[in-house]
Amino acid sequence: MTDLVTRPDADADDRDGATVDGGSDGSVPTVAWAPVEPGRPKKKRTALWIGLPVGATLTALIAASLVLIAPGASVAGVPVGGLTAGGAADAISARLAETTVVLDSPDGTFEITGADLGASVDAKALADAAFAENPMWNPSTWYPGSSDAAVTIDQATATAALQSTAPDLYLAPVDAAVTFDAASASYVTTPAVPGEGVDLATVQAALQTAFDSGQTTTTVDAAPVAVDALATTEEADAAVAALNSVLETVGFYVGQERTVPVDRTVAASWLTVSSEGGEFTYTADPALIQASVDALPAAVNRDAVTANVITDSSGGVLLEKVAGVTGRALESTDGIASAFASQLAEGNGVFPLTVAETPFATTATERRLEVNLSTQTTYLYENDQVLYAWASSTGLPTSPTTPGSFRIGWKTPLQDMGCFPGATYCTENVPWVAYFNGDEAFHGAYWHNNFGNVMSHGCVNLPVASAKFLYDWAPKGTEVWVHY
Template sequence: MTDGAPGTDGATYAWAPPEPTKRKNRSGLWIGIPAGATAVALIAASLVLIAPGASVAGVQIGGLTAGAAAQAISNRLAETAITVDSPAGAVTVTGADLGATVDAAALADKAFADNPMWKPASWFPEGTGVQVQVNADEAATALKNRAPGTYRAPVDASIAYDAGSQAYVATPAEAGEGIDVAAVTAALQSAFDAGQSSATVTASLVPVDAPVSTDEAGAAVATLNGILDSVGFYVGEERTVPVDRATAASWLTVTPDGKGDFAISADTAAIQSAVAGLPGAVDRAPVNADVIVDTGGEVIKALAEGQTGRALGDTSGVAAAFAKQLAEGNGRYALPVTETAFDTAKTERRIDVNLSTQTTTLWQNGEVYRTYTISSGAGDHATHTGNFRIGWKTPMQDMGCVPGYDYCTKDVPWVAYFNGDEGFHGTYWHNNFGTPMSHGCINMTIPQAKELYDWAYRGTEVSVHY
């Protein structure tokens, strides 16, 4: 020390320099850091890498991540070359040319799941096979482009409207010819399974089906002709305004997509011209019914059928809506109408035969319509009593005139039977009305019989009594 200080005893003391502090040896720590980090990195890598020796269809994917493995599998398949010995010479196509694919991502994920690097027991597993998928259209195109002399294009089935038959008809498809895609696909599969980057195959020429088949065109023709069979504007189930087949066909356009589907579209403007004339064809006033009924109200004769009235509603959207329906294959368009019910006029009719007074009375709506003096059956041929209905009627008939009858009367007019062989008819062989005279029938003058014949329909009630 250069400095000193007197002590209490008068002596002067000097401070000794302090001993230097020993440094801690940290070299081991610095040396250990790289080794530790490497171990951690290796452990982390083992958690995402596939085990050494793993392979898929000959593609070595050990030590790769699942993503890198998927890419390696896809690349190998795309680059695999197949040399095809064809009638036009040798041509070479790759997996990429053929549109070949595998689910590489799923294969790689499974390889890692089954054989992770962190699991030594899974190292160097057996290789995994895989099914290769080839796009037949891409393959056929590639082979056609490489060897055009081997290819003859198929002809699609087609559809056209035939004016003579007023129907759509289909022209059948014609098969083409080309290199056998199945043989080339098998060669690619075999090479890929074996882990080979190339292979050679001899492929013959085989038929090439048309993209649009005869059956597909036939199905479209059936839809189109179904439209023509039913096309029109409907009120309920009634095709109120039919559309003729040629007109409907002129509305339609059929467009093939080249893959078997035929799109149907319809011309809204052309349909609109038909819609403009609908009110005149649809609108009508109601027509009342006129019927003859029995005493129970049952109809025995309809003199006039009733018809509902109807008025067409708003047609502003009809053409567009019908065009949409036709495109969907439906030719029945339901019109918006308001209907008005009809009334029914009922006339009740019945016939009364009084054997005591020898009269026949026609009753209509509870009132006497006509009364005639008649001659009924006499003696053993007395007319039977009871309630009957008019059945068979004939303007003229011979009566008797067959074995079993003791009389024969020719050309009896205006016959209306009500009970077996008993009926009303005209009489020209006597004029003694008011007295029983017949073999059971009701004799009337010819004009009276004609009036009853026209007035009494089949089913008219007949009451015969004393």
């Protein structure tokens, strides 16, 4: 068997390596010491501990270069290198807000900032452009210099701030006004009156120059200049023209019909005209409009009216005795006042109404005339039935009435006939004349009572009362048939 033995003087390492060989016959065992294995060299980890921070730093730098603006970049004198686009936008806005304009005037000096003036730039767009054109990850774009930025100021804000900061430099202008003149029932303009004050264009230019050059303060000569009113006469005139145009057409409409006109003074009472920042606007009060809306059903609703027309034998309309009228009923008035108020505020005074319509019916009466030369009779037909048959007198053999189909043309209630130089006769004040063929006409004859016999120069003579009836009964275009 083999057992491990240990030298008395062996250390722990030696003991670990000793082996004993002994026979089974009880002989003295042979002792052999195993050679000590060389120890494995331990790895040094110093480089690893140094490399980790360096790698992390490089990774962070690479990541940062993907979102940062290149070194040396600036926008209007504002350094933005090493900033994100968002940070650059904030820096640009902050610099503009802090930039100070010093007003130098005979009354002293006054300071006002970009923030006070309502100054602004499109900081986000400028910052985004700076990053897009000069990203940190592209060394070729480093140190590109500065880019320009257009500065604007809010005129109303700037004027108010300047007046507050340097009141002695201002003589306030008077805005133009728009008012309703009851006498003319129209809107009129009160012209603007210019004042004096600081030139906004000069202040804006100075602020722009300072911002572009990176200066935080700039000084301008603040000698007073003429200052226009915010609400100018021209703007007031334009508002007056628009409002008066509304008054010309204001009302409630069914189709193209101005069914319910609104009085100009009433419409003006609905409107409030105001001027803010030099711009004229107007609003309408639905509560004031409601009274007119409540009256709409009575003004709009109506029954259909049957048309009554005179026609010829083919159905052609000769005369409309009674015009047909379509019936209509307003469907609802809910929301009309508010909707009309919104329209008026936009300059539209035409409000369309929604109605249910009922078509009208038509009654037609056919009329025609017939003259029988053989019987000397004039017939009045209505709807193909003889209404009247009158004895009449047509032309003598020397001036016969012409047979044929004609129509009533020109009509006159009184006329002299044949009374011209060279005429063979002259009959004055001939009544109820209705021409149908050249100089041949139906008319009254007060000078004889021989009706039923030829008597005329070609006309159809009738008793005066009959001629008056025919004159009124037969409209222009009535068919006339003359025959034997």
